[in-house]
Amino acid sequence: MSQPDDAEIVHFDNVGLRYGTGKEVLTDVSFTLYSGRFYFLTGASGAGKTSMLKLLYLAQRPSRGLIRMFGTDAITLPRERLPGFRRRLGVVFQDFRLVPHLSAFDNVALPLRVAGVPERDIVKPVTDMLEWVGLGDRSHARPATLSGGEQQRVAIARAVIGRPDMLVADEPTGNVDPEMAVKLLRLFEALNRLGTTVVVATHDVHLIQKVPESLIMRLDKGRLSDPTGALRYPPRRMASPPRPDVLGA
């Protein structure tokens, strides 16, 4: 499962983004993400974190610059190849984006069903995952009947259920208590150990401190700074062995 230390998964080169005719919300953003690492994206509210994640999960095209993803130019990617790329991503949207008329179970099962996974291979992983995020007894509940924190956990379960190559999470612990936040972070770490590259946008410094081996990207008014220098000189991959048991795999 472990990948070469310097396998690039995402590369941004001089990327700029403006919405419509407004001013640029991202300017001259250049970086490389390496496979299997754990990244935090920080910055004040309005710094452009969500905008950058949208570029990462292919919901938005940049106004300028180059984006390479999984070794392919993501900007000139033909439309019919986008679903294949999206299936390699797990996304926790800032606003969750749960399907309102589907139960928690069906929401978590959605990526698997979209990918055509047979029903017999869906029930157990989804049940286990809901159990893991503490919603085992809420699997039939519709999103509207769940609290904000519960909805967020469903959104996270949906993002990780398909064992994506890259997980992109936008403020994934904003609505849960600190204890649950740490627990969810452990989930991301476990997934990371299985080889998933993780990118978490947050402005919670405590959260970042909980993952000592993480790399930090900082956005400041749409410009990327690199406080640790880690983006230019990626350190060696951490040595701790994978723990597949954590995911119930």
Added chain:
Amino acid sequence: MSILPAINNALGADWRERTSAESRLLPQGKLSGPMPWVIAIMIGLTVVATASGLALRNTARAARADVAGGVTVQIVHGAPRERDRQANAALAALKSAPGVAEARLVPQKELDALVEPWLGTTAGDDVNALPVPALIDVRLSGSADANRLGALRQALRGKAPAARIDAQASWLAPVFEAVHALQWLAGGLIALLAFATIATVLLASRNALGNHRGTIEIVHMLGGTDAQIARIFQRSMAVDAAAGGIGGLLLGVVVTSLLGRQFAALGSGMMAAGGLAWSDWLAICCIPVGGVLLAVLTARLTVLSALRRML
């Protein structure tokens, strides 16, 4: 021998799997609300229009075949005695003329019955006082075209100068024209109904698309393909359209058979010939199928064009 069922089974299972998985992505049946009703009405009206068009066509065909070889010879003469003499001479000449299958002098009784509604039979009236023509009903072995009518006129010229020869078809020409116009009307109605059905389905698809835009975007962002998302909509639309189509077919068939019974009760020979053959019923049963296909295709194109606007 054993591999075929296995493949079949696998394909079937896969299809069922996919169908059940995709059917969970959108609420089924609630997609378009009044759609089944509207489609039922459209299909019902289309069935009635089509059945009427086909019945008119059958009527016209039967009537045309009936009168195609028919020729009427009238002997119009003021003097009854001379009229009868010429009629008998004409009948004899017609019977020996080439191409005449049958010639029959219409008996006085039938003539009286024909004119009775207009002239009455009050006792004491002298029927002979009115110049009622003698009629000879001629059936040719082929159709009564201008050449053959000319030949008949030639044959009768010396023997019955008072004879007037007409093809029966020419009397019915205005009727045929009217039937023809009604057929065009039926065709126009069917075209309008198809157009209205497309417009309805288009609106319903747009509406459903608007209601489910959030869901579609989510499925799209989770890697759902355009074809997958379109299939979900198509299926929903197909269910609605099929429900409406079956209802509309029943409605249309009931109305058509009631109308048919009314016309049959008229007892007119021409209307009796206007019944529908089994092939006509088959064509009518294709209407809801066409409606479902139309609805599914419209839904598909609507959804695909909306999806193309998303990244």
